[in-house]
Amino acid sequence: MRNGSNRYIIHVSWGFGGGVGTVIANLIEYQLAAGYRVGVIYPVREDKYDVSFLSRFSGEIDCYPVEMRHNRVRQLRLSQIIGLPIKRLYRQVCLQNPGLDIVIHAHNTIAVGLLRDISKLPLLVTLHGINASKGVTSQWVTQGIAKRLIRSGFKMNAVSHQTAEYYNSVLGTMEIIPILNGTRVKNNTVSRSQRPPSEKFRIGYLAYLTDAKGWRHLFDAYASLDEQYKARINLTFAGIGPEGEVSALQNSIRQHGLEGSVRYIGYVENAGDTLVPSLDLVVLPSASEGLPLTLVEAIAHGVPILATRVGGIPEVLIEGVTGYFIERNPIDIAEKIRILHDDERLYESLSNNARDLYTNKFTVERMAKEYSRVYDSILMCFKQ
Numbered sequence: 001m002r003n004g005s006n007r008y009i010i011h012v013s014w015g016f017g018g019g020v021g022t023v024i025a026n027l028i029e030y031q032l033a034a035g036y037r038v039g040v041i042y043p044v045r046e047d048k049y050d051v052s053f054l055s056r057f058s059g060e061i062d063c064y065p066v067e068m069r070h071n072r073v074r075q076l077r078l079s080q081i082i083g084l085p086i087k088r089l090y091r092q093v094c095l096q097n098p099g100l101d102i103v104i105h106a107h108n109t110i111a112v113g114l115l116r117d118i119s120k121l122p123l124l125v126t127l128h129g130i131n132a133s134k135g136v137t138s139q140w141v142t143q144g145i146a147k148r149l150i151r152s153g154f155k156m157n158a159v160s161h162q163t164a165e166y167y168n169s170v171l172g173t174m175e176i177i178p179i180l181n182g183t184r185v186k187n188n189t190v191s192r193s194q195r196p197p198s199e200k201f202r203i204g205y206l207a208y209l210t211d212a213k214g215w216r217h218l219f220d221a222y223a224s225l226d227e228q229y230k231a232r233i234n235l236t237f238a239g240i241g242p243e244g245e246v247s248a249l250q251n252s253i254r255q256h257g258l259e260g261s262v263r264y265i266g267y268v269e270n271a272g273d274t275l276v277p278s279l280d281l282v283v284l285p286s287a288s289e290g291l292p293l294t295l296v297e298a299i300a301h302g303v304p305i306l307a308t309r310v311g312g313i314p315e316v317l318i319e320g321v322t323g324y325f326i327e328r329n330p331i332d333i334a335e336k337i338r339i340l341h342d343d344e345r346l347y348e349s350l351s352n353n354a355r356d357l358y359t360n361k362f363t364v365e366r367m368a369k370e371y372s373r374v375y376d377s378i379l380m381c382f383k384q
Helices: 020-033 052-057 070-076 086-096 136-151 161-171 215-223 243-255 293-300 330-342 344-361 364-383
Strands: 007-012 037-044 062-067 101-106 123-127 155-158 201-206 233-238 262-266 281-284 305-307 323-325
Touching (some): 007 020, 007 086, 020 052, 020 293, 020 364, 037 086, 062 086, 086 101, 101 364, 123 136, 123 161, 123 364, 136 155, 136 161, 155 161, 155 364, 201 215, 215 243, 293 305, 293 344, 305 330, 323 330, 330 344
Parallel strands (some): 007 037, 037 062, 101 123, 123 155, 201 281, 281 305, 305 323
């Protein structure tokens, strides 16, 4: 094993959508470079389920796909109860690799499940957001799993201070610690001031296409702009979503005659390296969030952000420093867009501040080192 490391990190996730997959990929990349051995446990399901990022690590990591009983899980909604067979796979790995220091890093409570046997496991569970947009039953089960983990002495962390504070308050504990999401800058952004004046101002929405994420608010804000602004500003929607939402966006583009200035490009792989560097502004009018990696990727490239004051967003969006908070209404969003488009001096200040905040707070190296310290603590307790 490289660098003589005896550590084996096995990441577990029920899904890799949104920023979860990117965070896991960033951790895997760092851990491989540090000489760790890495594995991933994930379910194989009939529905859309993106595991394409695993191909980036082909031959470097161990994959443990778990076949699911599709109909039973979907119809009875037992996924949170069932979880994944973490303990069985852990024992399998132990038998095949005696002497390794193994840590199981689960990235959602649903992967752990409410009824699975998880006793005597070196386990860390990361909360990537607050389960507030789902049904009451789903919230109850999530909290039930978290309570079980805390009572059993397992380590838990959240990706933002706000998420950690929420669950600590709900569960009556102080055990859940914040470890902020981090990302890596691979492509440099060409500053707006360095581009030809003729180039259009480019706005991006990179999120799941649902009402909860607020794509309609952004679309309506753009549609309300004067023609002179539309001639100078482009808007790109990136991300998957329910068929009805995708059709609604495409129909809205046609009905408003905006085919030349608004586009929907669907899922973009490695958007933080490919799409984000080409943007001038990222807008996210969400109703709830954890700590959106899209916004972290934006400031990493010096791209100012407009977003709602929810979840962990205030940790990456500092009012008037890296962007501006918006209300979930088109009037406020359109006004903030005009301000950032018109005031180039303000824009450059926000852009420079964004890069500085990323460097000081949101690098992969900082995130991965904090996780490594938690892994150390888990292994120390596990061996006693």
